[in-house]
Amino acid sequence: xxxxxxxxxxxxxxxxxxxxxxxxxxxxxxxxxxxxxxxxxxxxxxxxxxxxxxxxxxxxxxxxxxxxxxxxxxxxxxxxxxxxxxxxxxxxxxxxxxxxxxxxxxxxxxxxxxxxxxxxxxxxxxxxxxxxxxxxxxxxxxxxxxxxxxxxxxxxxxxxxxxxxxxxxxxxxxxxxxxxxxxxxxxxx
Amino acid sequence: xxxxxxxxxxxxxxxxxxxxxxxxxxxxxxxxxxxxxxxxxxxxxxxxxxxxxxxxxxxxxxxxxxxxxxxxxxxxxxxxxxxxxxxxxxxxxxxxxxxxxxxxxxxxxxxxxxxxxxxxxxxxxxxxxxxxxxxxxxxxxxxxxxxxxxxxxxxxxxxxxxxxxxxxxxxxxxxxxxxxxxxxxxxx
Numbered sequence: 001x002x003x004x005x006x007x008x009x010x011x012x013x014x015x016x017x018x019x020x021x022x023x024x025x026x027x028x029x030x031x032x033x034x035x036x037x038x039x040x041x042x043x044x045x046x047x048x049x050x051x052x053x054x055x056x057x058x059x060x061x062x063x064x065x066x067x068x069x070x071x072x073x074x075x076x077x078x079x080x081x082x083x084x085x086x087x088x089x090x091x092x093x094x095x096x097x098x099x100x101x102x103x104x105x106x107x108x109x110x111x112x113x114x115x116x117x118x119x120x121x122x123x124x125x126x127x128x129x130x131x132x133x134x135x136x137x138x139x140x141x142x143x144x145x146x147x148x149x150x151x152x153x154x155x156x157x158x159x160x161x162x163x164x165x166x167x168x169x170x171x172x173x174x175x176x177x178x179x180x181x182x183x184x185x186x187x188x189x
Numbered sequence: 190x191x192x193x194x195x196x197x198x199x200x201x202x203x204x205x206x207x208x209x210x211x212x213x214x215x216x217x218x219x220x221x222x223x224x225x226x227x228x229x230x231x232x233x234x235x236x237x238x239x240x241x242x243x244x245x246x247x248x249x250x251x252x253x254x255x256x257x258x259x260x261x262x263x264x265x266x267x268x269x270x271x272x273x274x275x276x277x278x279x280x281x282x283x284x285x286x287x288x289x290x291x292x293x294x295x296x297x298x299x300x301x302x303x304x305x306x307x308x309x310x311x312x313x314x315x316x317x318x319x320x321x322x323x324x325x326x327x328x329x330x331x332x333x334x335x336x337x338x339x340x341x342x343x344x345x346x347x348x349x350x351x352x353x354x355x356x357x358x359x360x361x362x363x364x365x366x367x368x369x370x371x372x373x374x375x376x377x
Contacts, residue, residue, distance in 0.1 A: 018358070025361045026244050031314035039357045051304070055291075058303035059283050064206050065276030066213075066246040073280045078288075085281065089273060096245025097269055100253040101262060115369060122343050122368020126361045128322045129347035131315040138308045150305040157309035162316060172306060179302015184294040188301040 005047050007080045014045070015084060016091045019072055024095035025123055030067025032127055035134040037071060047079055050141060051189075061172055068092055149182055191260050192267040198225065199252050199271030206248060213248040221251075227259050248272055319344075339371050 005011060022036045034057055041047045048056070056078055060070035069092055076088030103110050110116060142154060153175055160166040198220045206213040221227045228236075236247075236254045252272040256265035290296050317327050322340040324330040347364045355363070 021358045024244055025358070025365075030246065031311050032318070035311055035314075036357055043354075044356060054304040054307050055287070055300050056284075057307050058300055059287055060280060061303070061307065063276060063279040063283055065203050065273070065279070066206070066248045068246050069249070069273055070276050070280050073277055074284050077281060077284050082281075085277070089277065093249060093269055093273060096249045097253050097265060099244060100250050101257050101265055114372070118339070118369045118372035119365045120368075121337075121339055121372070123361050123365040124318070125322045125340055125343035125368065126347045126364030128315070128318040128344055129351045129364070130357060130360065131311065131318055132348060133351040135308075135312045135315045138311065142305060142308055150301065153302060154305035154309045157306045158313055161310060162313040168310070172303065175302045175306040176299045177302070179298045179300065180295055181298070183301035184298035189297055 005079055007084070011080065012083070012087050015076065015079065016087050018045075019076075019088050019091035020095060023068065023072075023092045024099070026068075026127060030071070032131060033068040034071050035131045036127070037075065038134055039130055041075060041079075048075070050138070052078070054138075062176070147188060149178070150188065153178060192263060194225070195256055195259060195264055195268045196271035196274075199268045200274050202248065202252075203272040204275035213251070217248070217251045217255075221255050227255055232258070338376050339368050342371060342376070343367050 018040050019037070022033060022040065026033050026036060038053050042050060042053050053075075056074045057071055060067065060074045063070050069089065072088035072092040073085050076084035076086070078084075080087070142150065157171050157175060160171050161168065202213060202216045202220055205216055218233060222230060222233055232254075236251050249269055249272060252268035253265045256263075256268035258264075260267070287296065287300075291300070320330065321327055322344050323336055324333070325337050325340075343364050346367065347360060350360050350363065
């Protein structure tokens with residue numbers, strides 16, 4: 001699968017632990033989790049490089065289901081095959097499963113507790129900082145390549161998604177088509 | 190058998206849940222309220238609210254909530270497993286395909302087109318998060334002076350910590366505690 005990683009007991013524990021904690025504390029959409037996973041797996045552990053991570057996310061994005069789950073399935077698979085995939089899924093799914101079964105019993109107390117709200121607010125700022133950092137990193141790299149079409153795709157997708165609320169699946173399909181037609185050349189990879 | 194019914198219902202939700210998060214809501218609504226009558230509309234709206242505040246994808250949260258209500262913890266596990274099942278099959282299939290044929294021109298082209306798109310989507314999520322952190326709104330604020338003080342303090346500090354390469358998990362715990370302390374100190 002991947003020769004940069006020594007797959008031993010310690011690896012599985014690290015994979016489970018980091019995915020579990022990220023999933024347990026991440027509030028917000030799939031791309032938040034992806035930014036955190038990228039910060040952990042690429043920048044901290046160096047299990048993957050930028051391009052590999054983006055490729056994997058692109059594949060995860062084109063399958064049905066929840067982004068966060070899909071991303072962990074494919075990253076786990078890339079790192080350590082089926083066993084890695086199962087480890088990552090379990091670690092992604094367990095935290096919401098546990099949290100929600102507890103929270104559904106204490107819903108009212110939870111929703112109105114101001115300390116819980118403050119803690120969540122702070123964590124949300126932390127997550128924002130991580131996304132900003134990941135985004136800046138990726139943007140820098142994309143601009144450094146000085147390739148016109150990928151840049152246009154990037155800006156176009158951002159505008160379509162953020163300002164015009166274009167359906168995500170349509171945007172992805174259009175980008176895939178553009179890539180299929182225009183970006184086959186070696187220099188784009 | 191109830192576990193099987195839960196599993197199968199959520200397999201259908203998971204298989205057709207295209208476009209992430211909120212796109213799964215109508216599917217869940219159809220299965221859980223209209224077809225099986227497992228939840229009322231009010232309970233369904235409650236799940237939605239809970240999902241805004243708790244970690245975890247909304248689809249998994251809904252599966253857990255419905256499963257717990259209908260058949261306890263084993264029900265929650267059956268529903269969640271069902272929801273994830275189609276993703277596992279399809280993603281692994283695509284992964285196999287890609288690892289085997291990723292070097293062929295057309296597939297390489299598709300990925301080359303999708304990578305900048307992923308960067309764009311991460312940026313788009315980031316902008317929404319900045320607005321939420323500083324102004325408590327996901328769309329452009331009407332009044333830019335109405336900032337959230339906690340956000341204005343915690344976000345720059347967190348950003349500094351990220352730049353200093355603080356570990357992701359430590360940063361999340363740290364920023365949470367910082368928010369709590371500021372709030373208790375009366376800064377809003």
